[in-house]
Amino acid sequence: MKSFGYAAHDKKSALVPFRFERREPGPKDVVVEIEFSGICHSDIHQVRDEWGGSIYPMVPGHEIVGHVTAVGGAVTKFKVGDPAAVGVIVDSDRVCENCVAGEEQYCIKGAVETYNKLDYEGKPTYGGYSNNIVVDERFVHTISPKLNSAAVAPLLCAGITTYSPLRHWKVGEGSKVGVVGLGGLGHMGLKFAHSFGAHVVQFTTSESKIADAKRLGADEVVVTKDAAALAKHAGSFDFILDCVSAPHDVNQYLNLLRLNGTLCLVGLPETPVSVAPFSVVANRRSLAGSGIGGMKETQEMLDYCAEHNIVSEIELTSIDKLAEAYERVVKADVKYRFVIDMATLPKS
Secondary structure, eight states: OEEEEEEBSSTTSOOEEEEEEOOOOOTTEEEEEEEEEEEOHHHHHHHTTSSSOOOSSBOOOOOEEEEEEEEOTTOOSOOTTOEEEEOSEEEOOSOSHHHHTTOGGGOSSOOEESSSSBOTTSOBOOOSSBSEEEEEGGGEEEOOTTSOHHHHGGGGTHHHHHHHHHHHTTOOTTOEEEEEOOSHHHHHHHHHHHHTTOEEEEEESOGGGHHHHHHTTOSEEEETTOHHHHHTTTTOEEEEEEOOOSOOOSHHHHTTEEEEEEEEEOSOOSSOOOOOHHHHHGGGOEEEEOOOOOHHHHHHHHHHHHHHTOOOOEEEEOGGGHHHHHHHHHTTOSSSEEEEEGGGSOOO
C-alpha cells in the first residue's frame, strides 16, 4: 500500500519527504488515515541515534490519531469512518505470559514498536509522521469524538506512560504524590494524580511554572533549587513520579519518601542514574521504573479521559516546521506537547 511521510535518512540529516510502502491489509488489519501525530522527545532521541541502534530511513511518530478508511474481513472493533488511535507498539507475540496478562508492552519476545523497529518478518516499521498506517485491530484504540482529536494524540504515549504507574501503585485519595518535572510527561502525571484524588506536589526547577502547575491541579509546588522547601517534605511521600529526561539527582527525591514509598522513573535520561545506598535503605524505599501500558489499560485510560475530559496541553504545528519543533522540545520551550497537523503533509 502506497504511503507518504517525512523521514530521517541518518542521524544528522533533517526529516524530508519520503515515499514508502506499507503491507496490504490482512483480515484483522485496520487502515487509519492519520490526522494528528504527536512529537515525543523519544522521536528526537531516535532520529538522532542518541540511544543507539537507529534504523534508517526512519519515519517517527507513535502518538497517532485519525480515522478508519478500511478494515479487514475479520475486524470486529472498527468500521470505516470511525475515529481511531495508535500508540507506541503495533504488535507482540500475543502468546507469552505477559501478553496473555494484557501487558503486551513487556512481551517476552519483544513488542514491535510503531517505528524504528523490525517486525517479526524482519521489515522496518514506519510511524505516524505519514498519511496512513496499517495495524492489527488489537493494537488500535477507540477514541471519543467528544474530545479534541489533536489533544488526544499525546495520550497515546505521554498519557499512558504516566497513567499506568499511577494505577499500578494505586495512587488515589489519601495518597501524597510528587511529580518531578512539568513537561510533556509531567503535566499528564499531574492531571491524572489530581483526578485520582491524591494530594499532589509538583516539583519544578522553574519559578515561572508555579502558576501553571496550580492551574493543572497541583496542591503545592516546590521549586527544587530551594533546599529548605524540599526539606519540609522529607519522609512524607507515598509515591513520586519522576518525569525528567535530563540528568538529575534522584537521591533528593528518594529522601522525600516515607516508609515503603516508591520513586518511579518514566523519564529517560541519557546518562546512568546514580543512587546512594542509604537513599533506598532508609525507610525501605523502592526505586522503580515503568513503560507504557498494555492495550487493555491504554483503552481504559482513553475511556477515563473521555469521561473526565482530560487531554494534553498542546501546540499544533505543521510538518514543514519539524526542525523548529525539535529544537524547542530540546529546550523545553513548549507547553506541553507539540502535535503535527497532518493536513499540512504535502500531497504525495
